[in-house]
Amino acid sequence: MTVSHKNMLRDALRIRMVEEKIIELYPSDVIQSPVHLSIGQELHTVALMSLLQTTDRVFTTYRSHAAYLAKGGDLNLMFAELYGKQTGIAKGKAGSMHLCHPSTGLMGSSAIVGAVFSHATGAAYADKLKKNGDIVLCLTGEGATEEGTFHECLNFSALKQLPLVYVIENNGLAINIPLECRQSYRLEALARAYQIPYAHIEDSFNIDTIIAAARPLIEQARSASKPAVIEIATYRYKEHVGVSCDHNRKHRDASAITMWEKRDPLIVDRDLDAYRDEITAEILEAVCFAEKSEFPDHDELLKDVY
Amino acid sequence: MKTDTYRGAITRAMRHAMEKNERTILFGQGVTDHVGILGTTLNLEKEFGSDRVFETPLAEDSMTGFALGASLSGLYPIHVHIRADFMLLAMNQLVNSIAKYRYMYGGLFATPMLIRSIVGRSWGQGAQHSQSLQALFAHIPGIYVVMPSSARTAYATYIYANSACASPVVSLEHRLLYDYSFDRKDDEDVIFYPFTSFRVRQGGDVTIVATSIMVEEAIRAANYVKEMTGLDAEIIDLHCISHPDENLIIESVRKTGRLIVADTGWESFGVCAEIARIIATREPNVLRAPIKCLSLAKAPCPTAHRLEHWYYPDMANLVDSIYSLCFDRFDHGKQLPSEEYVKEVHKTFKGPF
Numbered sequence: 001m002t003v004s005h006k007n008m009l010r011d012a013l014r015i016r017m018v019e020e021k022i023i024e025l026y027p028s029d030v031i032q033s034p035v036h037l038s039i040g041q042e043l044h045t046v047a048l049m050s051l052l053q054t055t056d057r058v059f060t061t062y063r064s065h066a067a068y069l070a071k072g073g074d075l076n077l078m079f080a081e082l083y084g085k086q087t088g089i090a091k092g093k094a095g096s097m098h099l100c101h102p103s104t105g106l107m108g109s110s111a112i113v114g115a116v117f118s119h120a121t122g123a124a125y126a127d128k129l130k131k132n133g134d135i136v137l138c139l140t141g142e143g144a145t146e147e148g149t150f151h152e153c154l155n156f157s158a159l160k161q162l163p164l165v166y167v168i169e170n171n172g173l174a175i176n177i178p179l180e181c182r183q184s185y186r187l188e189a190l191a192r193a194y195q196i197p198y199a200h201i202e203d204s205f206n207i208d209t210i211i212a213a214a215r216p217l218i219e220q221a222r223s224a225s226k227p228a229v230i231e232i233a234t235y236r237y238k239e240h241v242g243v244s245c246d247h248n249r250k251h252r253d254a255s256a257i258t259m260w261e262k263r264d265p266l267i268v269d270r271d272l273d274a275y276r277d278e279i280t281a282e283i284l285e286a287v288c289f290a291e292k293s294e295f296p297d298h299d300e301l302l303k304d305v306y
Numbered sequence: 307m308k309t310d311t312y313r314g315a316i317t318r319a320m321r322h323a324m325e326k327n328e329r330t331i332l333f334g335q336g337v338t339d340h341v342g343i344l345g346t347t348l349n350l351e352k353e354f355g356s357d358r359v360f361e362t363p364l365a366e367d368s369m370t371g372f373a374l375g376a377s378l379s380g381l382y383p384i385h386v387h388i389r390a391d392f393m394l395l396a397m398n399q400l401v402n403s404i405a406k407y408r409y410m411y412g413g414l415f416a417t418p419m420l421i422r423s424i425v426g427r428s429w430g431q432g433a434q435h436s437q438s439l440q441a442l443f444a445h446i447p448g449i450y451v452v453m454p455s456s457a458r459t460a461y462a463t464y465i466y467a468n469s470a471c472a473s474p475v476v477s478l479e480h481r482l483l484y485d486y487s488f489d490r491k492d493d494e495d496v497i498f499y500p501f502t503s504f505r506v507r508q509g510g511d512v513t514i515v516a517t518s519i520m521v522e523e524a525i526r527a528a529n530y531v532k533e534m535t536g537l538d539a540e541i542i543d544l545h546c547i548s549h550p551d552e553n554l555i556i557e558s559v560r561k562t563g564r565l566i567v568a569d570t571g572w573e574s575f576g577v578c579a580e581i582a583r584i585i586a587t588r589e590p591n592v593l594r595a596p597i598k599c600l601s602l603a604k605a606p607c608p609t610a611h612r613l614e615h616w617y618y619p620d621m622a623n624l625v626d627s628i629y630s631l632c633f634d635r636f637d638h639g640k641q642l643p644s645e646e647y648v649k650e651v652h653k654t655f656k657g658p659f
Contacts, residue, residue, distance in 0.1 A: 059375075090412030100411050107378055108411065112402045118368040119403070122375020122383075129331075129357055129381070136375075152368035159363070304413035305447050306473040 005207050008050055009265055010275045012042040015069045016266050017279050021287065022065075022082070023243040030291075031082045033095040038066035040237035040260060041169055044201065045139070046070045047210040048167060048230075051218045052137060057105045057123055059116040060139040062097035064109035067139055072104030079286040085293035092296050093304075113174075114147030116140060117166070121153045124164035128225055135163040135221045142231070143174030145190070146182055157227040158194040164227045165218055171236040176251045191229040201232040205263055235260040310490040312483040315457035316346045319464035320384070324354045327382055327468055332359045333369065334386030334422075343386050344424070344484055366395035373419050374404050382468060383419040390423035390478050391437045404474050405448030416472040420464065424479045425518070425570060427618065431481075433606035438569075440517065441576035443476050444548040450475045450501050451548040453570075455521035457488040459545055463500035470497075480519045480570070503551035505558070509538030512564040512628055515555055515581050517544045520568035520600070520619070527624035530643050537632050547577060552584050556592065559585060563594035564631040568624060573601035595634065598627045622648045 019037045026035070038045065041063075049070040052058070060067040068078060074089065081088030082096055089101060097111045107123065110116045120138035127134045144150060145168060157164050168187060172179045191198035197220065199213040210232070217228035237257060239246035247257045261267055323330045332350060334343070338361050342348030351359040362369045366387070373383035387393050393400070400421070407417045426435045444451040450473055454460035460479065467475045506521060507528055516524040521543045528539035540558050544550050559565050565585065569577040578599035585593065600619035608614055622642045629638040 057379075088412070090410065090414060093412045094410055098410050100414060102414055108407070108415075110403065112398065115371060115399065115403055118371025118399065119375035119378070121368070122372035122377070123379045124375070125372065126376050126379030126381050130379075149365075149368045149371065152363065152365035153372075155363055156365065156368065156372065303409075305409045306450060 004050070008043070008046045008207055009269065009272055010279075011046045011070060013266050013272050013275055014279045014282075015042040015046070015066050017276070018069065018075065018078075018283055019065060021283050025287070026243045031096070032084060033082075033097070034241045035082075035096045035243065036063040036241050037238045037243065038063055040235045040264070041171065041204070042066045042070075043207070043265065044169070044204040044210050044232050044234060047207050048137065048139075048214055051211070051215055052105070053134070054104055055132070055134045056137065057107045057134065058137045058139060059107050059120040059123070060109050061113065061116065061141065061144070062109060062111040063141070064097065064099040067109070068099040068101060068106055071101065071106045073099065073101035073106055075282060075286040076289040077101075079290035080293050083290040083293070084295065085290055086296045086300065087289070087293040091300055093300075114140070114144040114149045117144070117147075117149050117153040120164055120166075121157050121162060124157065124162040124227075125160060127163055128160070133222060135165060135218065137165045137167060139167045139169065141174070142168050142170040142172070142179065142187070143182065144168075145187060146174075151190075154191065154194045154196060154227070154229075158196050161225050162227050163221045163225045165214075165221050166227070166229045168229065168231045169234050170231055171234050173236060173240070173251070175240045176246075176249070178251060187229060187231050196227050196229055198229045198231070201230065204232050204234045205265055237261075308490040309487040310457040312454075312457050312460060312479070312486050312488070313345055315461040316464065316479065317348075319461050319468075320346050320350060322465055323382070323384060323468040324350055324358065329380060329382045330358065330384060330468060331376060331381050332384045332386070333362050334388070335362055335364065336388050337361065337386055343388060343422075344481075347386065366392050367398050370396035370399035370421070371403060373421070374399065374407065374417055377417045377419045378407075378415055384468075385419065385421045387421070387423040389435050390425045390439060391434050393421070393423050393439070393443075393476075397442075400443070400449070400476070401446050405446045408473070409448060417474050418467070418472045419474050420467045421474070421476045422479060423477065424481050426481045427519070427570075428482060428614065430609045430611065430614070431607065432609040436607040438478065438518070438571040438602070440478055440547045441571050441580070444580075449473070449548065450546060451478070452476070452500060452546050453478045453480070453518040453544070455480075455483070455516070455518050455543050455545065457486075457490070459500065459504070459543070461495070462497050465497050466500050478518065482519055483522070486522065501546045501549045503545050503554050504543045505540065505554060506543045507539065507541035509540040509562070511537045511562055512539045512566060512631055513542065513555070513558040513562045514539050514566045514568055514624070514628075515542045515544055516568040517547065517577055518570045520570055523619075523621045523624055524568055527621045527628065530621070530647070531625055531628050534641070535629075537628065539628060544577065544581075550581075550584075552588065555581065555584060556589055560589070560592045563592060565593065566598045566600065566624070566627050566631065568600040568619065571601060572604060573599050574604070576601065595631050598631060600624060600627060620648050
């Protein structure tokens with residue numbers, strides 16, 4: 001296994017452990033807002049971000065923790081944000097659902113499903129106009145592709161040939177509703193209708209597969225200014241929102257999680273245990289930073305509103 | 307005295323924004339066709355290139371989110387809607403994203419942009435090409451909503467927004483103002499802070515707070531009343547619907563004791579309700595009489611000419627309201643302006659756009 005593979009696995013494990021810390025803290029109510037955990041979806045996020053440069057920008061959804069950390073977001077500022085503290089990345093006004101980290105390229109996380117397709121499209125248009133060689137990556141779930149705006153943005157980004165990669169994490173569920181109740185189309189055919197290159201990543205636990213599928217499209221977006229759609233088959237271990245498991249509920253197949261867990265390198269790769277102590281120490285430091293930070297003053301209530 | 311039309315002022319502002327600010331991009335359905343948004347964007351594509359001036363697919367919501375993404379990336383988007391009604395298709399992006407981006411992310415982002423839209427009226431624009439929805443937009447914290455009532459305010463607002471403002475601005479222009487000529491003062495191009503209200507006529511007998519074309523109607527009504535009776539109306543152009551100058555309104559009503567609100571929208575939950583709220587919550591005792599509201603009939607806009615005539619308040623309604631308030635009685639017995647007088651300006655309008 002190469003060094004970069006090890007680093008990616010370590011980064012994915014770090015995201016997993018951050019969210020496990022959130023699960024541990026959640027009952028104490030220090031994080032007083034909804035959280036949408038990425039557990040199960042970390043590794044492909046890390047692998048995809050490894051193909052980006054710092055100046056490339058990312059837009060994502062309320063399930064934002066993995067993208068935030070994989071795109072270089074600061075862990076102290078993230079925990080302070082979850083705690084609603086003044087030192088949070090957005091002074092506590094964003095919380096878990098709206099993480100951002102503009103200095104490393106995370107430009108926003110929307111709790112309105114599908115809203116970010118067009119934000120990414122506008123940002124990619126600016127990159128194209130400026131000829132700066134940067135690309136934009138838009139990371140959403142498959143449910144978002146049901147929104148009309150997805151069609152509108154595929155159309156516009158194909159029309160203008162924008163340097164933009166839409167990454168669709170297909171975890172098969174929109175809140176609790178399975179895919180077969182919602183979609184009549186295949187994403188590949190939809191992309192083809194707009195003559196947008198498409199790649200499907202079947203194994204989201206295999207770094208080589210992810211890189212092999214995504215790299216050509218990301219490079220093509222950068223060098224030839226072309227949009228692309230990448231679909232990743234993935235699995236959400238936890239409930240839609242909150243920190244519990246729901247695979248014993250009627251909308252989920254209880255055996256599926258076992259199948260995923262059996263293959264999950266973050267679980268089965270025991271070599272990764274070597275990283276646990278240092279990651280734990282980093283997380284504790286971030287939690288400590290959040291706990292020691294002050295809550296926002298009353299002055300903050302009306303700051304930054306026009 | 308030199309004159310300037312509303313159309314001319316907006317056209318100059320669009321050219322200025324393209325010329326002086328290389329970050330400006332201008333887009334919307336019809337910005338490059340032979341109509342050119344009633345002339346205001348004509349030839350700009352040819353001059354500034356199709357990367358900066360371009361048509362959009364019929365996708366208002368996505369193109370509004372597109373404007374946000376472009377703005378976050380340092381561009382200055384001007385997004386144009388030939389009818390304000392189409393902005394309802396963009397409400398998700400406007401309300402859920404644009405209005406919140408700066409605040410929700412703790413001030414890390416600025417989202418300067420201008421969204422221009424045109425309110426239609428007369429000659430059968432009907433229920434879906436005539437709406438004046440300023441109240442909907444102004445309800446949302448995080449955006450400036452303006453309704454330019456003159457060439458001068460339109461020009462200054464757009465130049466200020468494009469050159470000195472980091473916030474999203476939604477503008478509702480009025481179709482019937484496009485051919486109005488305004489006296490052009492020497493200081494026409496002086497740019498002033500536009501996110502406030504302006505006193506456009508001084509008077510001591512009654513205050514009229516008006517929006518958009520109702521400012522012109524109010525001026526004509528005030529001049530008529532002055533000529534007939536000597537009564538002097540004070541007129542405040544509300545201009546920035548979302549951030550009105552409350553003190554200007556209160557001070558004026560303190561002086562006159564009487565208030566008429568003349569708006570292009572519906573009365574309940576709208577501008578009329580809001581101005582009444584300002585008075586009622588801040589200084590209700592300044593009123594010597596109940597507030598009079600002139601607004602649309604509480605119905606969708608009918609297409610039929612006869613019904614449309616009753617649907618909109620006009621100068622005669624304003625004169626009637628002034629007399630009722632100032633003579634303290636409904637049946638004041640005063641002569642109202644003739645139909646011809648009232649029709650003079652907007653009721654002669656014809657045309658598909």
